[in-house]
Each structure stands twice: as structure tokens, then as C-alpha cells.
Amino acid sequence: SACISGSTKKMIPILSSSVFRSRNFLITTAYTAWSRRIAASTQGVRKPQHEINYNVYPHIPLREIESISGWVPPLDSPPPLPFRINRSKSNNIPVYSEIRKGRTLHLTIIRKIEGDLRALSDGLRRLLGENTQIQINEVSGHVIVKGRHTKPITKWLLHLGF
Amino acid sequence: MAFSYLISHVRHISRNVCQGFHLPNAKLLYNFDSLKINKILPRLASTKAVLENNSTHDADFSKDDKDYKIYKPSTPQAWITSLDGEPKGIVELDRRVFTANPRLDIMHRYVVWQLAKRRAGTAKTKNRGEVRGGGRKPWPQKHTGRARQGSIRAPHFRGGGVIHGPRPRSYDFTLPRKVRSMALRVALSVKFTQGDLHIVDSLCLEDHKTQHLKDMLDNRQWYSVLFVDGNTLIDRNLRLASKNIPNCDSLPSMALNVHMMLKRHTLVLSLHAVKLLQERLVKDLAEQTWDKYDFKMSSFDSTWESDYYTREVEELNELQEL
Numbered sequence: 153s154a155c156i157s158g159s160t161k162k163m164i165p166i167l168s169s170s171v172f173r174s175r176n177f178l179i180t181t182a183y184t185a186w187s188r189r190i191a192a193s194t195q196g197v198r199k200p201q202h203e204i205n206y207n208v209y210p211h212i213p214l215r216e217i218e219s220i221s222g223w224v225p226p227l228d229s230p231p232p233l234p235f236r237i238n239r240s241k242s243n244n245i246p247v248y249s250e251i252r253k254g255r256t257l258h259l260t261i262i263r264k265i266e267g268d269l270r271a272l273s274d275g276l277r278r279l280l281g282e283n284t285q286i287q288i289n290e291v292s293g294h295v296i297v298k299g300r301h302t303k304p305i306t307k308w309l310l311h312l313g314f
Numbered sequence: 315m316a317f318s319y320l321i322s323h324v325r326h327i328s329r330n331v332c333q334g335f336h337l338p339n340a341k342l343l344y345n346f347d348s349l350k351i352n353k354i355l356p357r358l359a360s361t362k363a364v365l366e367n368n369s370t371h372d373a374d375f376s377k378d379d380k381d382y383k384i385y386k387p388s389t390p391q392a393w394i395t396s397l398d399g400e401p402k403g404i405v406e407l408d409r410r411v412f413t414a415n416p417r418l419d420i421m422h423r424y425v426v427w428q429l430a431k432r433r434a435g436t437a438k439t440k441n442r443g444e445v446r447g448g449g450r451k452p453w454p455q456k457h458t459g460r461a462r463q464g465s466i467r468a469p470h471f472r473g474g475g476v477i478h479g480p481r482p483r484s485y486d487f488t489l490p491r492k493v494r495s496m497a498l499r500v501a502l503s504v505k506f507t508q509g510d511l512h513i514v515d516s517l518c519l520e521d522h523k524t525q526h527l528k529d530m531l532d533n534r535q536w537y538s539v540l541f542v543d544g545n546t547l548i549d550r551n552l553r554l555a556s557k558n559i560p561n562c563d564s565l566p567s568m569a570l571n572v573h574m575m576l577k578r579h580t581l582v583l584s585l586h587a588v589k590l591l592q593e594r595l596v597k598d599l600a601e602q603t604w605d606k607y608d609f610k611m612s613s614f615d616s617t618w619e620s621d622y623y624t625r626e627v628e629e630l631n632e633l634q635e636l
Contacts, residue, residue, distance in 0.1 A: 182369055209382065212380070226603045226604075229604065230385075230603075230604045232382065232383055232384045233382060233384065233385065234383045234384065234385050235385055236385050236387075236604070238600065238602070238603065239600060239603060241599075241600040241601075243600075264600075266385065266387065267385035268383075268385065271382070290415075291415055291416065291417060292415065292417065293415060
């Protein structure tokens with residue numbers, strides 16, 4: 153069914169039996185457009201893939217990920233940074249996405265961090281944008297980022313050599 | 315309630331917890347002639363070393379890089395002494411086991427599980443069916459002017475049965491294996507960083523006299539001790555001597571638990587126990603990619619190192635005989 157705007161609707165002769173149905177249709181179209189506009193403004197806008205610059209630390213050369221799957225083993229010596237991220241038991245980068253609050257709140261959690269968590273969060277801000285909301289848990293060694301940033305973060309950490 | 319009891323036993327967890335009281339400099343190992351080692355406990359020795367060397371308890375952040383410091387984890391070290399207090403050497407510990415993050419919530423979960431699974435669960439009350447009597451209708455249904463009643467032992471009656479009272483049940487539940495091992499790692503780290511962990515070369519006593527052990531404990535000012543030795547066996551003399559001393563327990567390393575570790579002030583591990591615990595508690599963790607751990611110890615006299623290994627062989631023979 154075509155989306156009819158309000159102005160053209162007035163020109164079409166409206167029968168009494170279809171008034172109720174058409175009124176509903178008008179209301180539903182207007183409601184969805186309004187909600188979409190609100191959602192677009194409040195949601196954290198993710199940096200599009202082509203805008204992400206993985207060269208956050210210029211003194212560390214980023215290594216290429218040559219494999220097709222996107223998995224590379226960690227380097228023999230860790231990169232010279234104030235933090236360190238160990239691999240999981242299945243030898244992968246420990247970055248996970250979490251969805252809460254009835255599928256409305258998307259989070260990214262980085263686990264298994266040793267060292268300075270604030271330095272890691274500064275690096276993440278440089279990667280993902282200055283306004284990203286990041287939370288640190290020193291006791292458990294977690295960093296929680298608002299929004300779904302698993303792929304950029306894993307790629308960045310693989311480039312660094314963790 | 316249990317959590318406040320935990321906190322009262324876990325004192326002084328500072329921000330630099332993970333680094334702990336260990337010797338920061340390898341050079342110190344050979345300067346011990348100047349220190350009065352027999353009278354100084356490991357914790358004091360390390361602080362004195364700190365003052366002499368003007369070094370801090372923070373992790374070793376090197377200042378070579380222009381903009382960024384580098385994270386270099388330092389391996390925790392501990393003195394090995396004899397039971398009397400004579401220093402015999404130094405051992406390097408696994409930092410994943412002895413400098414884990416202070417997760418009090420995980421320790422709390424373990425203690426709650428421990429105390430729950432040991433409950434007898436024998437509380438029981440009688441319900442209206444089990445209370446003696448009450449089978450007959452006390453008065454007719456109608457025309458008495460009173461409320462209608464069916465039985466004299468109904469719950470709203472005096473002497474009646476209990477509604478939903480306690481029944482004999484088990485309070486046991488299975489705490490995940492990984493949570494259990496993490497809780498033990500956290501507890502060991504807490505003891506180590508607070509200076510309540512002492513490593514002894516061997517916990518084999520010469521005789522089973524209680525008084526001798528009590529005198530030794532008084533000399534070292536250990537009024538609340540937990541001895542941990544071996545795998546499933548403790549030295550017979552130690553077991554007999556420590557049985558009657560209040561606030562003194564001995565356990566094999568397989569029976570190590572957080573409740574006992576928090577209840578007793580000092581924790582005394584034998585070298586054998588340290589080795590076994592480190593192997594066992596690391597199985598749940600992912601393999602280390604960098605700075606892998608090797609069991610290293612350096613002894614001041616080389617004679618007793620051989621004794622340590624022979625004891626291990628003796629224990630294995632004992633187990634085979636059983």
C-alpha cells in the first residue's frame with residue numbers, strides 16, 4: 153500500500169465507511185515517522201566503518217591481518233602499551249556484545265585486561281569518537297562501552313598485536 | 315551478614331593490591347647479611363628493602379617510551395623459611411594465583427556455598443495432618459451460632475498445625491567449578507598481599523608433641539594458623555600435634571577452602587602445597603601468551619632442595635602403597 157501524504161488525501165473523495173480505516177492509516181504513518189525521527193536523534197551514532205582510523209598509537213606499527221577468517225595469533229611479545237589484553241580460552245579477543253533493557257541498550261564489554269584501564273579507555277575514545285560513553289570496572293578488569301562496537305574494537309586490538 | 319564478616323577479616327586492600335609485599339629487586343637477595351632476618355618477618359623485610367631502594371609498590375612502568383608507559387607485570391616473590399623462622403630461600407609465585415584482583419563478591423559466593431552445603435537441614439514442624447487428633451468435625455455445620463469448623467487442628471486453632479513450616483531438606487547447590495577456583499585464587503592473593511602468607515620448606519615435624527608446636531607458634535606470634543601441606547596427606551606428627559591447639563588447623567591442599575582461610579589469621583603453606591595449588595588453580599584459566607610462569611626457587615644452601623624433591627617421591631610411594 154502506497155504511503156499517501158496528507159495533502160493528496162484531502163483531494164480523494166472519502167466515503168463514510170472508509171473514514172475510520174483511513175484515519176487509522178494516517179495516524180499510524182505519522183506516528184512511525186515521528187518515532188523514527190526521535191530514535192535517530194537520541195541513539196548514539198556509530199562511526200561508519202570507513203571513518204574509523206585504527207592508527208590510535210602512532211609509535212606502534214599496525215600489523216596486517218592476512219587471514220581470510222580475520223583471526224591471527226597474538227604476537228610473540230606484547231605491544232609496548234600501558235595495558236595488556238589476554239586471549240580467551242579459545243584464543244580469541246575477549247570483546248563481547250551485550251543487549252539489555254528489552255533489546256534497547258547495546259553494550260560492548262572488554263574483558264581480561266591487565267594494567268591501566270584508563271589508558272585503554274582513552275585509546276577507545278580516540279578510536280570510536282570523543283563522545284562515546286565508557287565505564288571502567290577496576291576490580292574485575294572490565295571496560296564497558298555504550299553501543300555495539302565489537303568488530304571495530306576486535307580489529308583494532310588484532311592490529312595492535314594482542 | 316556473611317559479607318560484613320568477610321570484610322572484617324579482609325583488611326587493607328589498597329589500590330596497589332596486585333603488586334603486594336614482595337622483593338622488588340633481585341639484588342636484595344644477596345644483601346641479607348646486613349638485615350636481622352631471624353627477627354624480621356617477610357613483610358617487614360620487604361618494606362625495609364623498599365625504603366633502602368627508594369622503590370614503590372607499583373608495577374614497573376618503564377619511562378623509556380616518550381608518550382606511553384609500558385605495562386610490565388612483576389612476578390611476586392616470597393621467602394621460604396623453616397618452621398622456626400630461618401630463611402632458606404626465595405620462590406617466585408604465579409601472579410595469576412597470588413596477585414589476582416580482590417573479588418570479595420566471589421569469595422562471598424564461595425563462603426555462602428560452603429556454609430549452606432554443610433547445613434543439616436533437619437528442621438521440621440507438624441502440619442494439620444500430622445498433629446495428633448482433629449479428625450472429627452467439632453460441632454455441626456449450621457444452627458450453632460458459631461463459625462463453621464472442620465477440625466480442631468486446623469492452622470487457625472490453638473494447638474493446630476503449621477502452614478508451610480520447615481521440612482527436612484538439603485541446602486546444597488553446585489557452585490560452578492571456575493567460581494570455586496577463582497575464589498581460592500582471590501583468597502590466596504588477599505593473604506599474600508596482607509602479609510599473612512608464609513611459605514615453609516616442609517611441614518614435617520620431628521615429633522608429635524603438642525607443647526613443642528605450641529612453643530614454636532608462640533615464638534613466631536602465630537595465634538591463629540592454618541597449615542596447608544601436601545595433596546591428600548598431612549604429616550602425621552603435624553596432625554597429632556596441632557589437633558589440640560585452639561585456633562590451629564592443618565589441611566591437605568585438596569581440602570583448602572575460603573572459610574577456613576578467612577577464619578584463621580595466618581596461612582602457612584609448604585613448598586609442595588604451593589606447587590600443587592598453583593598447578594590445580596590455573597587449569598580453569600586460559601593459557602598465558604606472554605610472561606609465562608615457571609616454578610623457580612633459589613635456596614641459600616643447596617642441601618635442602620634435594621630434601622624437598624625426595625619428600626615428594628616419598629608421598630607418591632605412600633599413595634601407591636594405599
